[in-house]
Amino acid sequence: LEKAKTDSLDLKNTVTRQAKKIVQNIARMQTIVDNIRHFASKEQNSETKLFDCKEPIYSALTLTSGKCKEKSIQLNFQCGPEELPIRGNFYKMEQVILNLIRNSIDALEEKRQQSIQPEREMYIHLQAKLHKESVIISVEDNGIGISQQNIDYILQPFFTTKESGKGTGLGLSISSRIIKEMQGRLSINSTPMEGTTVQLTLPLVQHHEKE
Template structure:
């Protein structure tokens, strides 16, 4: 359809179709003298193609013509999307009401009766050109309104999406904050008795060593302690006790040190981020996360242990929100473990060859962190959707579909970096994190 905001009758193009040269000449003369741009055609068979090319503003069409009559041509023009809105005025010498009604039903807007009356012809043409003008203006306003509605809808959709993302961030931040408070409280409560036990074990170790030494001196100076003592020594297996007791105390000391290390790691992992970034050791966050996930990496009845292969570069301290970054590490590593376990269920992976690679590197402008597994990979059809909120490849009830979306927000919006996924079905998945220095 033409796009015209203003429409002048005198500049309108009018297409006339009549098999009578006399009628064409009279009508063309009237319209041309009135300032209209006139195109005339006597052959109704070729008129359609010419109308498509020149696209007139109004068509005057004779009803009675050989080969293709006016009714048929009118019907064809109204079935064609390009010409269906062009007003058509029939001209005829017939006065049969049924014929006129038929033409109007086919889409004509008016009739001109032969012989022609100049004033009537011009008046009818001006009316329909004016209506045509109003219709074009209305259509243009409609299109502009639709464009504004579409633009506004897009703005509202984007605002809604931003609101959803903000809500996700707030919910996740609140959850991490609560976990941090809980872990800090638990760590504080556990550290007190563990410290007490560790201190006492230090003294207990010295006491045990002294007692063992004393018993050995007794055995050396009094090799014949008497029948009752020898019987007790035999029953309690004194020699085994003397050898095992120091080992037992050392094992207890090792256990308390391990618990204290775990508590410290939990506090490090869940510490709250302030309003500004702090310089931290990225490797500490990775090691802490791996330690927390250690129970999932250990061997199980249906599989061997998951081997973590680490390749760390010499990194400087990186300014970041360490709590949020640890959250990203936790999500990606947990997903890698899930992927390996799922690959076992689908028998796509050897039970003894489960691996996760954690690598860091450095270039002039950024830190690069790679976390990869050798699981079954992500189907190509789903790789473009994994960062969408609520999308998950896991079984129903196993994942919320929010983890990767939140990870991408943390890396992209909070740290100005990138989070990308590279996956080959059957070969595994790699997540690539970049953080500007």
């Protein structure tokens, strides 16, 4: 009878693990499909409008704060009180910030797994500021980093440095294209085992252009 109970418990645990894997794979497949659709369609969600760049950032922070808290990652955002108006598609801009934060989470997780002495504090720091006639948005983490060799290819479609089963290789490529659509540019600075900073430079909408 005891053996039967043990076998039943083992079977239950196995089924639970397999069910979790199925759910994870379904979620990953959905992400891949969404990214491919987004990448393939330049006209998708093409409506543009004027908005404060801080709004999609706050929205992305709300969507990712729970996962960061669960993984003991410090997530913070620094900005001034002034408006930073840009023109583009709000939801695409939100997607860019989401992609960058999720990449940082993965980089921090990978570093945690590889480090003999993990960082005492893992962080993702976002900042938005005005610089001359541009709005600068940066996403910085102290994760695994990217080698210089891979930096040269990181914006190419389907290129990923993540382990098999985690990355689609489309997030940064899509993000770069969205920023170009907004007449901006995306740049990456990274040091292996120290961290990565992704910077978005976008044109500030001047007062006379708001009308």
